[in-house]
């Protein structure tokens with residue numbers, strides 16, 4: 001019998017029309033940032049109710065540029081969740097600011113806003129919350145808190161492209177918002193990201209931040225007044241983005257139906273702690289389906305569990321390690337026990353396969369394997 005295909009835990013869907021579109025860009029003679037980037041930014045802006053959007057080479061670049069745009073640097077504190085991806089810690093440190101961690105909610109995994117408020121000092125300049133699939137950060141409470149304390153908000157929306165807050169796309173409201181188009185995200189440009197800003201003046205200030213710090217002078221020479229980055233997205237990538245954005249609703253619908261099946265299957269064997277089942281199911285996007293393993297009732301460690309799935313051709317991920325306990329985080333004085341919820345998630349979390357190239361029988365295959373391994377582990 002043939003062994004079943006390896007099921008990656010995340011990945012893109014690229015169609016033939018997109019490949020043909022990329023070939024056209026490659027043949028056009030203009031392959032770096034140009035007309036396709038403009039087209040992509042216009043489409044992203046329409047997606048965000050007309051707010052200006054700038055395309056960049058990654059969400060990491062978008063977070064860095066957002067922090068710089070907000071004027072954040074040495075001496076400033078930025079509050080973020082200890083349960084997120086390394087990007088947020090790295091970029092806060094990279095611009096010279098101090099990361100201030102708080103804990104998150106066990107079920108939604110979103111940043112704990114009460115702890116954010118308690119962590120504010122006279123040096124606090126911004127909050128960087130990461131939205132989690134299935135349940136967004138409470139935007140009304142977040143923006144009210146930021147207003148009360150005159151703080152900037154940089155929403156890390158890498159995982160929630162296509163999620164809606166009260167009927168409006170994430171990105172259409174708020175302050176600065178960043179998206180990722182890494183191949184594991186809801187849509188891709190291979191590598192890529194975007195930054196949503198407030199107005200044309202802010203959008204103009206992004207240009208030198210993403211392109212060498214260059215200012216164009218009236219005599220057709222250039223000047224540099226600060227060391228800008230090099231984060232401009234090429235047209236080849238933007239062409240993929242245009243096609244992916246068109247298919248985003250379809251990708252999200254597929255992901256929703258796969259997650260529906262995960263919930264259905266796990267309902268009868270709730271050995272794992274599941275993400276929240278959203279009331280506005282149609283308004284939520286699902287970039288990942290990340291469960292917490294009942295490790296205290298399992299005879300094997302998470303690594304063995306993941307290895308066992310791997311041996312059956314099923315990939316998994318860890319989203320995420322505790323940021324305050326990585327070597328860089330500890331440099332700011334953090335230690336075990338500071339954020340118990342984040343630490344529990346970091347120990348127990350496993351992201352199961354979820355992407356728009358999967359089918360419901362694929363989910364069944366994963367659920368059968370999980371039940372078998374957890375069951376075997378319990379015995």
Ligand SMILES: Cc1ncc(COP(=O)(O)O)c(C=O)c1O
Pocket residue numbers: 057058059060061084085087088130156158159179180181182192193
């Ligand atoms: C929550 C979160 N934020 C930001 C990023 C960074 O995205 P990129 O790879 O586009 O820089 C990631 C990437 O996995 C992420 O998971």
